Amino acid sequence: MKLFAPLLLAASALLAPAAHAQGYPNKPIRLVVPFPAGGATDIFARAVSQKLGDRLGQSVVVDNKPGAGGTIGSDLAAKSAPDGYTLLLATSSTHSIGPSFGKTPYDPVADFTPIAYVGNAPSIMLVPNSAPARTVKEWVDYARKNPGRLNYASSGNGTVVHLGTEYFKAQANVFMVHIPYRGTALAIPDLVSGKVDVLFDSLPSGLPHVKEGRLRALGITSAKRSALLPDLPAIAESVPGYETVTWFGMYGPKGLPADIVARVNTAVNQALQDPDVKDRLARLGIEPAGGTPQQFAAMTTADRAKWKKIITERKLTMD
Incomplete structure (x- = not known):
């Protein structure tokens, strides 16, 4: 029997991802929004959460955790168990700009698993x-x-x-x-x-x-x-060269199993293509995105580099 133990362990390891996919999700999912109710991130989360839940077969509950420019809720999500039941709707603020100042208690890359680029929106003065x-x-x-x-x-x-x-x-x-x-x-x-x-x-x-x-x-x-x-x-x-937009994206904590990432990514992409969601986002001035986790990671890497360059060249500060 001892001779077969290593083989049994190896077989269990290979079957583990499939077990994740088959059992997930079996209870409600918390979607952390690191800004107050009524803000753009909250509006976006509520616009897609119901359809996302429909496709995952479980309710997706929006949980507002505001404070410190979005870092409180983001840090909470980063420290959550990597089981797919706590996800984060992040923004340019939490994962591009704040980290570019070196002022966040988390690493935007090392402490998170990218899931999906959800969309972007301009601002108005x-x-x-x-x-x-x-x-x-x-x-x-x-x-x-x-x-x-x-x-x-x-x-x-x-x-x-x-x-x-x-x-x-x-x-x-x-x-x-x-x-x-x-x-x-x-x-x-x-x-x-x-x-x-x-x-x-x-x-x-x-x-x-x-x-x-x-x-x-x-x-x-x-x-x-x-x-x-x-x-x-x-x-x-009136001010040549000025342009900014806010992006929204979904993350899980680091170590989130690949099969769960794939499951949520597929559900997000499907939700963004839903006619009701597309119509609601259009009326809000939000452009839906979608795509793979890898494409989302590449976009955020480029966005951080852009803001880091602006911060350095303009000598911008947190004050």
Whole structure:
């Protein structure tokens, strides 16, 4: 019997991945969103979670864990068991920009398993209705005439909102004071009241406030105008070369079995092709992505390199 023990162990190892696939999932899956409810990442998660759950045969429960520019929820997901029952909806903030400053308690590559590139969205430049400017050019001129008197909100230090605004400051040659929040949704009341002068909020979460007349949009951060808002100029029309978008992607903790990665990746791709999901994302101004885990990993590697270059060349800081 001892002679066959090594063979039995080897056979068990070969069968282990198949066992993962056959048994997964057999209970609800937690999808950690490292930003508050009502923000772009939360909106995106809720837009796809039901269809994703339908394809996996289990409910996918969105769990908001905001704070520290998305690092609290991301670190929680990184330290979770690699069994596929805790997944993370990450963004440019959590896995490109924050790590480029060296300020995250996790390694965006070594501590995670990439699953799928879910989509991306531009941001819009929002100001209070009481703001004296009605165009990006007017706002830049006003800011230059009032150096140090204006402030801007962000979703936290090291987030894409923070860095995107710092990039705008550098490109437009203006100065503003940074006021970080735990998420852009929490900054909206202060922006509406005029306590904050400007916010570059993601299109999905910022657009409803514009449509409801609570805030004024001056421009969009994509290189060209959006089909969703054809009358809203691209900021690049007034500030040449300026462009930022937020990407969204799904990760598991490091060591997530390959068969579980493949199962979730397939379900995500199928959910993104669902007509209802595609229609909802289009109305939110979100462009669905999809693809393989390898393609997702390559995209994030390039994105980190881009932001690292901007941070270094512009001498941008976390303050």
